Amino acid sequence: MKLTFMTLGCPNWDLDTICRRGQEYGYDGVDFRGYLDTLDITLLPLFTTHAAATLRRLNDAGLEVSAISSSIQVCVAEKGKENLEEARRTIDTARALNCTNVRIFGSGDLSTNTREELAATGSGCIESILALDGAHSLHWLFETHDLWVKASDCRLLLESIPDPAFGAIWDMGHTYRIGGEAPKDTFAALKGRVGYTHIKDAVYEPGHPLAMEDGWRYVLPAPVRCPWRSRLGC
Numbered sequence: 001m002k003l004t005f006m007t008l009g010c011p012n013w014d015l016d017t018i019c020r021r022g023q024e025y026g027y028d029g030v031d032f033r034g035y036l037d038t039l040d041i042t043l044l045p046l047f048t049t050h051a052a053a054t055l056r057r058l059n060d061a062g063l064e065v066s067a068i069s070s071s072i073q074v075c076v077a078e079k080g081k082e083n084l085e086e087a088r089r090t091i092d093t094a095r096a097l098n099c100t101n102v103r104i105f106g107s108g109d110l111s112t113n114t115r116e117e118l119a120a121t122g123s124g125c126i127e128s129i130l131a132l133d134g135a136h137s138l139h140w141l142f143e144t145h146d147l148w149v150k151a152s153d154c155r156l157l158l159e160s161i162p163d164p165a166f167g168a169i170w171d172m173g174h175t176y177r178i179g180g181e182a183p184k185d186t187f188a189a190l191k192g193r194v195g196y197t198h199i200k201d202a203v204y205e206p207g208h209p210l211a212m213e214d215g216w217r218y219v220l221p222a223p224v225r226c227p228w229r230s231r232l233g234c
Contacts, residue, residue, distance in 0.1 A: 004029035004066040019061035029066035042089035051096035067101035075108035075122040091134040101139050106148035119156035136165045141195040143169040149179040151189035158193050171198040
């Protein structure tokens with residue numbers, strides 16, 4: 001098993017710090033969810049025109065790029081064009097960084113659509129992404145997140161697209177704490193479609209200086225500890 005860390009948990013670290021700390025803490029890789037003050041790394045020269053040099057620096061520190069965590073929201077119909085544009089950029093960036101995993105969100109609005117309608121929108125968007133040049137060299141992973149924290153709901157999308165290039169990210173904190181699913185039930189529902197997992201040490205402690213608005217904080221190694229930008233929509 002390989003362990004990686006996400007840059008969302010260390011938003012002030014530059015590449016040198018990422019390499020140094022990642023090596024020091026014994027990680028195997030980095031999941032890029034933003035870099036410094038930019039959330040979408042596909043817009044930064046460090047990960048596009050200079051990607052080869054960036055990858056060398058990471059590899060020299062014993063790190064690989066385990067994933068690019070995108071902002072793609074496949075169940076939001078009005079974001080269709082935006083989703084495809086980001087997917088095209090992500091394909092190029094992921095290939096340049098020798099990365100195969102891409103995190104995508106579901107999202108959507110249950111006040112105006114049924115879950116089945118949102119799943120149909122998501123399926124259409126994912127099919128369009130998979131039709132892009134180079135898309136099948138990557139693994140597009142739908143996170144148990146936002147409206148889709150229950151694996152039983154995620155199955156609406158997973159079963160509609162059996163393509164092995166599409167799978168799931170299992171965020172264990174979401175499915176258990178928010179979704180109310182036992183881990184064994186989540187694992188069974190995802191039926192071998194899990195690309196990788198997100199694991200957080202979450203504690204309800206409203207008085208803690210790093211607690212978010214609802215009192216939850218995330219416990220990370222001391223030098224990494226910092227408030228996450230947001231719990232939902234991260």
